[in-house]
Amino acid sequence: MPVSITLTVNGKTTALTVEPNTLLVDAIRQHLSLTGTHVGCDTSQCGACVVHLDGVSVKSCTTLAVQADGRSVVTIEGLAAPDGTLHPMQAAFKEHHGLQCGFCTPGMVMSAVDLARVNPDATPDEIRHWLEGNICRCTGYHNIVKAVESGLQAMKTGASAQAAE
Amino acid sequence: MYTFSYQKPSSVADAVAVLTGDDDAKAVAGGMTLIPTLKQRLAQPSALVDLGSVPGLTGIRRDGDALVIGAMTTHATVAADATVRSALPALAALAGGIGDPAVRHRGTCGGSVANADPAADYPAAVVGLGATVITDRREIAGDDFFTGLFETALEPGELITALRFPLPKRAGYAKFRNPASRYAVVGVMVAETAAGIRVAVTGAGPSVFRVAAMEQALNASFTAAALEGISVDAGDLNTDLHASAEYRAHLVTVMARRAVEAAR
Structure with missing residues (x-):
């Protein structure tokens, strides 16, 4: 049964409806269309999917979207300044x-x-x-x-x- | 992944109630083993019971001559904690050598112990340090906890809430890690405790085990040289694509010597 969750991604709070087995990386890439976070191995080895969850680096291919409910996520898109100045x-x-x-x-x-x-x-x-x-x-x-x-x-x-x- | 429902209990009692009422429900702590298992469709739980929001399961405190670590405390927290680093540096080193930083930010000590992976590091700490596994209903001695390959003394629905590590006089952990997964090909915890020396080996056999001959030798002389000529029987050890049983048996002695040298 789908679950309603709230994620604050790159400072913007969004309500999402996801299946319990939706990975955080899929919520980021497919639901939020933030495709800067990559899926490389899909087996927790390669780190292409690393994002910050409440300020610490995690593998978003090995985190469920529901586990991030109510929490803050920063992706690669969230690093540069709004005017495009690189981090x-x-x-x-x-x-x-x-x-x-x-x-x-x-x-x-x-x-x-x-x-x-x-x-x-x-x-x-x-x-x-x-x-x-x-x-x-x-x-x-x-x-x-x-x-x-x-x-x-x-x-x-x-x-x-x-x-x- | 197969489909499953999702439960987010707000107390240990609620979590236990869900797990007890549904044999196919599974608790998820950090999920660093369970989520890959689900992705490979090697498990098909009816529900995941997420312990992430259950209060009272995290934190590290000194309790007399012991450290009590909440089951949901992450490896990164244990590795960086000032109390652990000063009172039980071997445990901080062990936690800091699990997986990689992103895995250590999610993986928990309770999850690792409950999962009882034969190549996990924590079982060597629980048995080698003579820890006690505290659950929602009882306390289980580390020596009685691990009963086989991925098998523990936990009853259906029983949840680990904390681990209690009595502080040793000194302890050291050494592991020969798989360079890809960082799991222990062989890991050895050596500890000098009030009740004598303990030597616990992970990675080598189907489950963590102690080596009585090494404990006796180190009781007589706590030096790497005391382990000269003592080896474990390869007959009971694992063979896989990473290492043969004979190689693992050799590594047990080498890692035990290194653990003695690292002990402080």
């Missing part, structure tokens, strides 16, 4: 060419942004460990790690600039 982590991925085909990138960026919450001064080694659940089949890890390192620094600078204002 510092997105800008760092662009600057350091932290992508090849780009399929894994939304999940990589969402995981990387969450790393700033846990370990804003992560070393390259710690970044690699943090990204264990994000697989890049182009094997572009070297530039991804460089991008994340730079993005973490930019997020710190941005945060201190905001605090100074």
Whole structure:
């Protein structure tokens, strides 16, 4: 039997009717037409589907939409400013060419942004460990790690600039 | 996934009532095992009983010489918790080595213990540290909890509410992990407790088990060298595409030595 749920996605609260077996990623992609979140493996391995649920990174292919009822979701579409200015982590991925085909990138960026919450001064080694659940089949890890390192620094600078204002 | 109905109980009693009234209903904690299982159509529950909104099932507190961890506490929370890190660092390390960060943000200690996956890390902690599994109706000693492959002493409808870990003098956990899944090919928890040494092995057999010969040797001398020449019989161990039983038997001794060296 369908269930009515409320999700706040990228700051916008939406009421949805979903089947209990609807995955969060399907609610995001199909019900809300936010197709930036990708399904790569569909088996919790690859991390292309990573979104933030109440501020922490989760695999939306392994979360039911009903489990997110009443909670806040941020997807890759929610990172850039309304005027299109890239989030510092997105800008760092662009600057350091932290992508090849780009399929894994939304999940990589969402995981990387969450790393700033846990370990804003992560070393390259710690970044690699943090990204264990994000697989890049182009094997572009070297530039991804460089991008994340730079993005973490930019997020710190941005945060201190905001605090100074 | 097959279809199922969805229940969101607001108390442990409500959850137990639904599970008891419907043999085919299944509780979901973090869902990190159950949801993939459902996606592969390996299970067909009539209803999912979501424990995510049940109050009182999360949190970590010091209770005398023990740590009590709510069943719905995530691996990420256990790994990062200051109390766990200082009082029982082996458990923080174990929780921090499960899956990957996104999995640790959802997966829970109660879910892992109830699922009793032969390659899960938590069973080694429960048995190796001599923990007690607290349910809605009783307390079960860790040694009596795991009864076989994916089988536990839990009755139908019985819910784990918390785990109580007595604080050891020192403990260490070492695992040889599958690089793809991060499950334990072999994981060993070694603990020096008030009642003596405990050595618990996960990943190697159908269910977690203790190694008496290693416990005796470490009781005499808590050093990696004391384990020299002690090995487990490969006859009872798992063989799969990741490792043969003989290789797992070898790894048990290697991981036990590393766990002793890591103990603090």
